[in-house]
Amino acid sequence: MKTTIIGSGSWGTALAQVLADNGQPVCLIGVDPAEIEDINTNHRNSKYFGDYAINPAIHATSDWASLADADVVLFAVPTQVIESVAAKAAEFVSKPVIWVNVSKGFNPGTDERMSEVIRRVVPKEKLSSVVSLIGPSHAEEVIERQLTSIDAVSLKEADAIAIQQLFSNGYLRIYTGTDEIGSELGAAIKNVMAIASGIIAGLGYKDNTRAALITRGLQEMIRFGTHFGGNPTTFIGLTGIGDLIVTCSSVNSRNFQAGYQIGKENDVTHFLKTNKKTTEGIRTAKVVHDIAARQHIDVPICEEVYQILYEGKEPRNCANDLMLRDLKKEF
Structure with missing residues (x-):
């Protein structure tokens, strides 16, 4: 061939x-x-x-x-x-x-x-x-x-x-x-999570924080993806948790790099003015925000990334707000 x-x-x-x-x-x-x-x-x-x-x-x-x-x-x-x-x-x-x-x-x-x-x-x-x-x-x-x-x-x-x-x-x-739906949605949303992971690294948070982010980020991917017909099992495979781990943990990820710069400066302004690299998670954050709002899907990490990128919210405030959400069961 x-x-x-x-x-x-x-x-x-x-x-x-x-x-x-x-x-x-x-x-x-x-x-x-x-x-x-x-x-x-x-x-x-x-x-x-x-x-x-x-x-x-x-x-x-x-x-x-x-x-x-x-x-x-x-x-x-x-x-x-x-x-x-x-x-x-x-x-x-x-x-x-x-x-x-x-x-x-x-x-x-x-x-x-x-x-x-x-x-x-x-x-x-x-x-x-x-x-x-x-x-x-x-x-x-x-x-x-x-x-x-x-x-x-x-x-x-x-x-x-x-x-x-x-x-x-x-x-x-x-x-x-x-499972085309689950695989493609998981592979897309993980870019938003990679930006979030870079932000927390730039803010100075370490392994405990990243582990929590990856785990809760996976739940958001499952919640969003299954809403549109994705198979829950897909998200514990390579296009779900596999892709999520590598992009949230590696400096080779352009989305992680973007988040790191934003977190380091605790502000998005300079990054948006100077970035010349293709960073798919930036636009994906807006798409997920818009769809989640219309469909009433709970995606708090994606929402905070959207607030940083598009509403100018201070990254450190986003981290604090996520930690102070109403307490609940994990599943």
Whole structure:
């Protein structure tokens, strides 16, 4: 199976290397000529991985015509451009293919999950299925072939298995699942929790606080996700607690880094003025806030993150307010 990956950033490059290591044909589509040249000539992606040498079998291009003979099209781009990128990619595809998404969040304007966007945009005659390839994984570790496990989730189980077999090897183990709703919502909301985790670290709180945040954050993910039909069991798997642990605990997480800066300054103003990185949890916090308000879903941690990001509430006050909520049973 030939795979074309759209997006030559860190995650796209790491997944391209997985396929190249597996002896699978893979092509990377990028927009930065210097990045493409670096991959093809130097066998590096210096912007993201410094001097680390990547598999020389990886080929990068800016030519979308390389999609014409693809069996699998994988999106490794920010959520806000998935709709436009999927529409453009579909123009070049000539047969039903498996569309794989690795982004985590909601579509601007419609608040759809990524799989919903792709199914809406891609013509049915060019769509075998959508597979979400998500779970606890930092590109910086996958590129180094660190042992990693994630999920391939699809409503069409046969295609999830095909992606599982395509990407699995000695350092990347893929499990399959069919709970698209639970998996995608868990993977999105954990970015909000990662911002919260960074904030408490920036404020100076330590392990006890983070353990409480992760545990109570998981309850919010379950409460929100099951409200829309997600399976509760999904949230104790890789796309739930697994993803939550890694993003709430690692400095490699851009959402954690964002939260840390906000917490360190006890204010969001400077971060919002200077941030240039894609931080999916920022917009996700607003989407979750809006949906939770309409649907009357109790998500107090997400709500406090929203208050910090969008209402200018002082982070230390948010931490205090969470601790002083009405006392109750844990479950």
